[in-house]
Amino acid sequence: MFGHFGFSYVGFIYLLMLFIPNILWTKFKPVNYQNIVSNENKILLWLERVGQVAVSCVVLIFNDFNLKPFSHWSLWLIISFILMIIYGVFWIRYFKSKHTLKDFYGSLFGIPVPGALLPVLAFLLLGIYWKVIWLIISIIILGIGHIGIQWQHLKECEIENL
Incomplete structure (x- = not known):
């Protein structure tokens, strides 16, 4: 459990x-990305940063x-790995695109952000796989911040029609 x-x-x-892919992304940020980053919610940003450090250490x-x-229990690991493969597909799609905000925040196979x-x-799912509560807590903190920020960016893109 622990x-x-x-x-x-x-x-x-x-x-x-x-x-x-995130390191590569720093060289291929979406056009107009800086315009939406300046409006990030500070609480979500703080949760994202704390979660990133915690998840990286725990895993x-x-x-x-x-x-x-x-x-x-191996099914949890298999599904988790499949999600990471799909995450790789997301990045391949993005890097082959024109690097627009729509390319970055657009859904993939119906999956938002x-x-x-x-x-x-x-x-x-990796945390559930071996029932490590520290990863589950860490990823929930990260998820609230990271998904919250990305969702905020997506909505801002839709409002500004970027």
């Missing part, structure tokens, strides 16, 4: 799947996330 200390190679792989320091013998929702759900 986790066992040790390095998690699965957590490391998930963080790579998360960070690599690395608890070895509960590493692969174990197959059981009915996929750049925020997919990894948050994937990490939540």
